[in-house]
Amino acid sequence: xxxxxxxxxxxxxxxxxxxxxxxxxxxxxxxxxxxxxxxxxxxxxxxxxxxxxxxxxxxxxxxxxxxxxxxxxxxxxxxxxxxxxxxxxxxxxxxxxxxxxxxxxxxxxxxxxxxxxxxxxxxxxxxxxxxxxxxxxxxxxxxxxxxxxxxxxxxxxxxxxxxxxxxxxxxxxxxxxxxxxxxxxxxxxxxxxxxxxxxxxxxxxxxxxxxxxxxxxxxxxxxxxxxxxxxxxxxxxxxxxxxxxxxxxxxxxxxxxxxxxxxxxxxxxxxxxxxxxxxxxxxxxxxxxxxxxxxxxxxxxxxxxxxxxxxxxxxxxxxxxxxxxxxxxxxxxxxxxxxxxxxxxxxxxxxxxxxxxxxxxxxxxxxxxxxxxxxxxxxxxxxxxxxxxxxxxxxxxxxxxxxxxxxxxxxxxxxxxxxxxxxxxxxxxxxxxxxxxxxxxxxxxxx
Numbered sequence: 001x002x003x004x005x006x007x008x009x010x011x012x013x014x015x016x017x018x019x020x021x022x023x024x025x026x027x028x029x030x031x032x033x034x035x036x037x038x039x040x041x042x043x044x045x046x047x048x049x050x051x052x053x054x055x056x057x058x059x060x061x062x063x064x065x066x067x068x069x070x071x072x073x074x075x076x077x078x079x080x081x082x083x084x085x086x087x088x089x090x091x092x093x094x095x096x097x098x099x100x101x102x103x104x105x106x107x108x109x110x111x112x113x114x115x116x117x118x119x120x121x122x123x124x125x126x127x128x129x130x131x132x133x134x135x136x137x138x139x140x141x142x143x144x145x146x147x148x149x150x151x152x153x154x155x156x157x158x159x160x161x162x163x164x165x166x167x168x169x170x171x172x173x174x175x176x177x178x179x180x181x182x183x184x185x186x187x188x189x190x191x192x193x194x195x196x197x198x199x200x201x202x203x204x205x206x207x208x209x210x211x212x213x214x215x216x217x218x219x220x221x222x223x224x225x226x227x228x229x230x231x232x233x234x235x236x237x238x239x240x241x242x243x244x245x246x247x248x249x250x251x252x253x254x255x256x257x258x259x260x261x262x263x264x265x266x267x268x269x270x271x272x273x274x275x276x277x278x279x280x281x282x283x284x285x286x287x288x289x290x291x292x293x294x295x296x297x298x299x300x301x302x303x304x305x306x307x308x309x310x311x312x313x314x315x316x317x318x319x320x321x322x323x324x325x326x327x328x329x330x331x332x333x334x335x336x337x338x339x340x341x342x343x344x345x346x347x348x349x350x351x352x353x354x355x356x357x358x359x360x361x362x363x364x365x366x367x368x369x370x371x372x373x374x375x376x377x378x379x380x381x382x383x384x385x386x387x388x389x390x391x392x393x394x395x396x397x398x399x400x401x402x403x404x405x406x407x408x409x410x411x412x413x414x415x416x417x418x419x420x421x422x423x424x425x426x427x428x429x430x431x432x433x434x435x436x437x438x439x440x441x442x443x444x445x446x447x
Contacts (some may be wrong), residue, residue: 003043009025009040015206030222033206035198035206035207039099042099042100046099061156081373085108092193094216095215108164109163118161127147130146131329131330132358134193135419142164146161170196171293172289172293172326175233175273184225184227194226197230197238198238200241210251214251237269292308312365317362319352332358335358335377338382351376417428
């Protein structure tokens with residue numbers, strides 16, 4: 001598949017409207033489609049159009065970034081075998097050799113303890129442990145860890161690596177999480193196409209997504225596994241929307257639905273509705289989860305924001321975990337707990353997660369008290385409060401904390417990641433997402 005300037009301009013027109021010329025194309029990609037810029041600039045260069053110094057520099061930076069990530073991925077594979085990468089370089093490898101794909105970070109999925117081994121290796125190499133995200137599914141603590149490394153150019157986004165103990169969170173509502181890599185996902189093209197569909201819950205499809213999808217569909221050796229997983233997971237609405245955009249952009253033949261489209265869509269919506277109903281067994285928990293889901297995907301209305309603010313003030317972190325909410329962790333400096341797996345603990349009203357590499361102070365909101373961070377940093381081995389709530393996992397040992405995430409066997413199939421930057425105000429530390437983060441939580445964002 002040739003990624004000519006005409007083809008890419010047509011893709012841009014589908015997502016943003018028809019540009020009047022190259023100057024408007026540059027404006028559009030910088031304003032609305034920044035992940036599409038290097039691909040378009042590479043096409044202009046390949047066709048002999050002179051690039052000004054700014055466009056050349058932008059293209060060179062992304063080309064060097066990809067090269068750095070290839071070297072890093074090879075090093076990671078040699079030092080921590082058994083990790084499962086998501087999108088990223090596997091998709092970039094489908095692009096023509098003279099093209100360039102934007103990449104923000106590397107994403108992996110892995111069970112404990114392999115997850116922590118990778119984090120330890122990177123921290124040892126000078127990577128910064130940025131943040132963690134924690135949530136409970138089926139009584140098990142799930143982990144997402146984000147690491148950052150400053151770019152050589154201080155005006156460029158840092159390098160990033162994100163690792164999770166799960167494959168995808170779903171849409172935090174009617175589409176279920178995927179915790180283990182299913183057998184049909186062993187084909188990287190199937191895996192990465194499905195991850196692209198899951199990303200639709202975070203944001204609208206972008207120009208780069210259309211090119212990614214067209215290249216992956218072109219590389220797919222058969223559709224049976226893809227159709228089966230889309231049907232099982234209830235992702236026909238997302239695939240149908242994507243297929244329509246590909247047709248409008250004239251990006252090659254789009255495979256037809258295996259059965260009437262209306263029937264596929266109805267089946268997906270029925271699955272989602274049934275799963276939502278199961279969450280209503282605890283109406284209050286379901287209501288707060290719904291608010292956080294809309295917050296995460298930036299869909300909150302003004303009245304809903306007021307409701308979420310009220311719920312956030314009243315909801316303890318332990319209660320938030322029990323309700324299935326996402327809790328965000330700020331690393332406590334200078335503490336490395338003696339634990340084998342991530343373990344939730346509580347002391348003096350503070351809830352924190354001890355992991356083999358760091359302690360994370362948890363919050364279900366955006367901020368934590370800086371005094372709380374300092375208190376946990378000063379006491380490297382705080383004993384948990386007696387009688388803490390152990391309802392997160394019935395089999396947790398009495399002195400193990402609230403939840404101890406079970407470690408996978410060493411040869412278990414590995415299982416993706418994200419974070420936010422601390423930006424402390426005078427007594428408040430923020431765990432809200434920073435501008436360098438691709439997504440809020442789902443661990444699937446800009447790869």
